[in-house]
Amino acid sequence: MKAISNKFRGLFAFLVTPTAEDGEVVDEGRLRELIDLHIEAGMHGLTVFGSTGAIGSFSEEERRRVIAVAARHVAGRVPLVAGTGAMTTAETIRMTRYAADQGVDAVLVVPITYWPLRDSEIIGHYEAIARSSTVPLGIYNNPTTTGTDIKPEVIARLAELDSVAFVKESSGDPARISAVRHLTGHSVSVFNGKDSIAPECFAAGADGWFSGGCNVLMRECVRLFALGHEAPRDFGAVLAYFETLYPIFDMQSRCGTIRVAHSGLALRGHDMGPPRRPLRPLEASDRAMLERLLSGLEATMPARPLAPAK
Template sequence: MGTFEGLVAFSVTPTRPDESIDEDRLCAHIDTLIAAGVDGIAIFGSTGSIGSFSEAERRRVAEVTTKHVGRRVPVAIGTGAMTTAEAVRLSEHAEKVGADALLVVPITYWPLNEAELCAHYRAIASATQLPIFAYNSPVLTGVDMTPNIIVRLWQDGRVKYLKESARDLLRIPQVKEATEGRLRIFGGRDDSIVEALRLGADGWTSGAANIVPRACRRLFNFANDSQNEFAAHILQRRLAPLMSFLMDKGHVSVCHTALEILGRPIGTPRRPILPLAGEDRIHLEGILRSLEEEL
């Protein structure tokens, strides 16, 4: 079972014109990410449009991904779902097909309290032997897993990793201290990853890596080398317009549109999400032209 560290790419989910999943393009895209030097692959995170696909489709993508990666890097499979029962089924399947970890984000129409969140994660943990990558994304899910909740989940013994996408970066050292440095924390916001790493994050879970994987690899390396702090600052400034645009316009729409502009098309997002058009597309084209040396 592979251990997650460093730069983990949260892969997009390519589609065909009829909105079915394009497995060939998914495999080709994963190859591009691995060749660029990412340390791990995650499917069905937010950038992978987790809420856009059925349980059967998600099972199939898990099978295709784990087989194609073939242990070249660790693979985390997103198994978050509206109900605990579905999340358990997806998690059991992920273990069966060879995943290295479960990526679990709370997906719910109803706000969940602390007891409900903990019971949900415990049920998933009881169903498999895989480590869990807890994913806190309050802006997208409407559920904020506070440091106290994260620490409770870690104390249960199966949550080994955290993708922290809350705006408050000071949660990183807070959780780090409360878990005695044993919970591996990954910065989940592309626009502030250097700051997250300096505050104690162990790694970076990146949607931007779909577009500029080599630049993300370099930025991560610079940010973790005290002798390259200036280089990290310069590269972060170069990437800042793209990172901010991703946060403002949505990772799914931006990634699908950017890859089409760059000649690496992966199809359009599944509706109701749409690719960028008009002034937004023109603005993205300009950002990508300014990053030609980084592509």
């Protein structure tokens, strides 16, 4: 059985991709700033070009540049994962090889496709990527966004591949965490990818949490993860603290995490520019609501960021 690497545990931020010129240019200076903010807040790992990073909004050349800049700036301080999913298997393999060459710790592959994929096509896609990958490979199941649901039985089959190291399960069903753990014999790390069900996934035994909302709630998400994962775990405290954050996580579900993340960062004094068109930040009424929600959080903040997981 494969041993689960400690690199693939903990809270990993899904970074927004900072922009300038109304979203049309990647802002490398802001990217470095955002990386530093997350590391200083105690984040255990970082991901570029997850869904919150608008993976489908940027060209292959732009994505290569962001991965290179991020890898150099992170410089091994925390694990770095690069999203390398693409419309075709060939492009995904190119991006995966490039990311590996830049020194990322792993790649995360979501099946970006216009056509919902059959199970046999999903398996063939990941098998080809795994054969070509020199870094650990993560499977990203996000059926709401992609229209393709990678079921636990398929994940279990893919987990037999040597390079598959972890799964990001974003279906919104906590039972999927338990199913994947059971069917894989816990041979891969299982991450929750839905912020609004974090406590349920902690209880189900998730090894980690890929979060888009932690762009806005950096220290808060670090604190919540520590309450749910570090001994002595106290689920009463988890639920009590989660209740203070839930309205923002719920807004992500209703309005879109990428809109909330860009708008929330600006409201918290770290403007990272807007998402690329046609996506836009929150409309005025939703932005005002988010501002009210954020203003009520300061009393719940710890005096200093919690230390990263060992």
